[in-house]
Amino acid sequence: MRVDEAYANLVLPHVLGRLGLEGRDAAFATELASGTLRQQGTYDAVLAACIDRPLAKVEAKVLDVLRLGAHQVLSMRVPDHAAISTSVDLARSKVGQGPAGFVNAVLRKVTRKPLDEWIAEVAPAQERDHDGWAAVAFSHPRWVVERLAEAVGRDQVDALLEADNVPPSVTLVARPGRATVEELGGVPTPYSPYGVTLDSGSPAGVSAVAEGRAGVQDEGSQLVAIALAEAGLDKLDHGGPHDHRDESWLDMCAGPGGKSALLAALAAEQGASLVANERQPHRAGLVLANLTDRSARSQVAGVAGVVAGDGIRPPFRDASFDRTLVDAPCTGLGALRRRPEARWRRATTDLDVLVELQRALLDRALDLTRPGGVVLYATCSPVLAETKGVVQSVLEDRSDVVLEPIGATVGTVPDSAGPMAGTVQLWPHRHGTDAMFLALLRRAP
Numbered sequence: 206m207r208v209d210e211a212y213a214n215l216v217l218p219h220v221l222g223r224l225g226l227e228g229r230d231a232a233f234a235t236e237l238a239s240g241t242l243r244q245q246g247t248y249d250a251v252l253a254a255c256i257d258r259p260l261a262k263v264e265a266k267v268l269d270v271l272r273l274g275a276h277q278v279l280s281m282r283v284p285d286h287a288a289i290s291t292s293v294d295l296a297r298s299k300v301g302q303g304p305a306g307f308v309n310a311v312l313r314k315v316t317r318k319p320l321d322e323w324i325a326e327v328a329p330a331q332e333r334d335h336d337g338w339a340a341v342a343f344s345h346p347r348w349v350v351e352r353l354a355e356a357v358g359r360d361q362v363d364a365l366l367e368a369d370n371v372p373p374s375v376t377l378v379a380r381p382g383r384a385t386v387e388e389l390g391g392v393p394t395p396y397s398p399y400g401v402t403l404d405s406g407s408p409a410g411v412s413a414v415a416e417g418r419a420g421v422q423d424e425g426s427q428l429v430a431i432a433l434a435e436a437g438l439d440k441l442d443h444g445g446p447h448d449h450r451d452e453s454w455l456d457m458c459a460g461p462g463g464k465s466a467l468l469a470a471l472a473a474e475q476g477a478s479l480v481a482n483e484r485q486p487h488r489a490g491l492v493l494a495n496l497t498d499r500s501a502r503s504q505v506a507g508v509a510g511v512v513a514g515d516g517i518r519p520p521f522r523d524a525s526f527d528r529t530l531v532d533a534p535c536t537g538l539g540a541l542r543r544r545p546e547a548r549w550r551r552a553t554t555d556l557d558v559l560v561e562l563q564r565a566l567l568d569r570a571l572d573l574t575r576p577g578g579v580v581l582y583a584t585c586s587p588v589l590a591e592t593k594g595v596v597q598s599v600l601e602d603r604s605d606v607v608l609e610p611i612g613a614t615v616g617t618v619p620d621s622a623g624p625m626a627g628t629v630q631l632w633p634h635r636h637g638t639d640a641m642f643l644a645l646l647r648r649a650p
């Protein structure tokens with residue numbers, strides 16, 4: 206299996222399985238890989254102080270061994286001598302004897318101080334350059350610190366950055382009509398009536414998950430589906446056949462299908478059905494799998510179809526849906542807890558491209574939704590350009606759309622006011638969810 210360019214949280218379980226690692230060994234390997242990726246910014250600043258040439262000139266494999274060693278020495282309870290000797294062995298076997306000596310010398314320097322002393326020494330002074338300090342102390346790229354500070358406020362950004370470095374516990378969703386919260390075990394989530402958090406154990410051990418009646422889903426993502434399903438629809442009085450219609454729902458960017466599975470269950474309860482659309486064919490295949498009843502080998506209740514189509518040029522007629530979800534492709538900077546390396550993969554230049562795509566998708570979603578119907582625009586990023594910026598620019602361009610407050614279940618989550626009146630912004634450090642943004646737009650009747 207190729208592991209370069211893959212996400213660690215997706216690839217690690219396969220690698221551990223191939224190597225036959227289980228239990229404590231698997232947990233150790235997971236912490237070593239995920240923790241090193243997450244804290245890479247801090248460790249690179251420490252290593253730069255221990256090496257007399259720029260890190261960019263250190264061979265990539267050697268730098269990786271040094272980062273893994275630094276994580277063991279500075280953040281795990283591995284004795285220094287064991288961390289150094291296994292790192293030296295790794296460098297020798299993967300690169301050669303010379304680099305092994307270099308790894309030995311550098312890691313010995315790293316062991317001289319604990320992590321907090323290193324940070325005080327290598328980070329800029331907090332009072333002079335807060336964002337520079339936070340970038341090193343909390344291991345985020347500086348541009349990400351700046352964007353998150355803009356979104357959450359300077360007084361809260363440190364708490365957010367800290368929360369980004371704590372892996373979330375596993376949250377499950379009981380898909381209504383197919384599973385109950387009680388049968389999942391765990392502790393009920395505070396805001397979603399369908400969620401539980403597992404204290405321990407693997408989701409694979411829960412039979413409703415194994416059977417596809419429940420799934421692993423962050424509470425914030427559950428709230429997105431709930432907010433769309435709960436929105437009131439305007440009943441029209443145009444004397445047309447669709448005046449009171451609430452039967453046809455669309456998930457425009459559905460892959461891999463977590464929200465579609467909850468939406469389909471909610472649609473079935475409300476006598477409607479869902480079309481799940483996804484541009485990438487292989488991800489549309491994942492949506493289909495998520496919407497298939499494994500025991501009956503048929504689509505689950507509430508599904509009208511799965512389509513592999515481009516949301517900007519969709520194969521649907523205008524005004525054909527009553528409710529539409531745009532869970533837009535985004536930087537994902539609100540979900541850094543689950544993808545330890547995602548922060549290093551993104552660049553500011555991605556933002557312009559994504560914002561353009563988000564605007565176009567939201568605009569098309571509004572065309573596809575009937576007058577009086579609603580579009581929920583969601584991102585798992587709190588970056589203002591992707592949230593307020595996109596919604597504001599679409600509202601400025603269209604006279605047939607209004608922004609409405611999010612309804613009861615989600616709109617009453619404490620401290621969740623978004624950057625525009627009526628929108629919701631969830632936060633890892635406040636709500637224990639991913640930083641999901643939600644805005645509800647209605648086409649004027």
Ligand SMILES: C[S@@+](CC[C@H](N)C(=O)[O-])C[C@H]1O[C@@H](n2cnc3c(N)ncnc32)[C@H](O)[C@@H]1O
Binds near residue numbers: 462
């Ligand atoms: C944030 S993810 C959606 C997550 C999904 N709603 C879930 O809960 O499982 C965004 C998705 O949009 C898809 N996408 C990107 N561009 C698209 C387009 N032009 N039309 C439709 N889908 C698109 C991406 O492939 C990705 O699967």
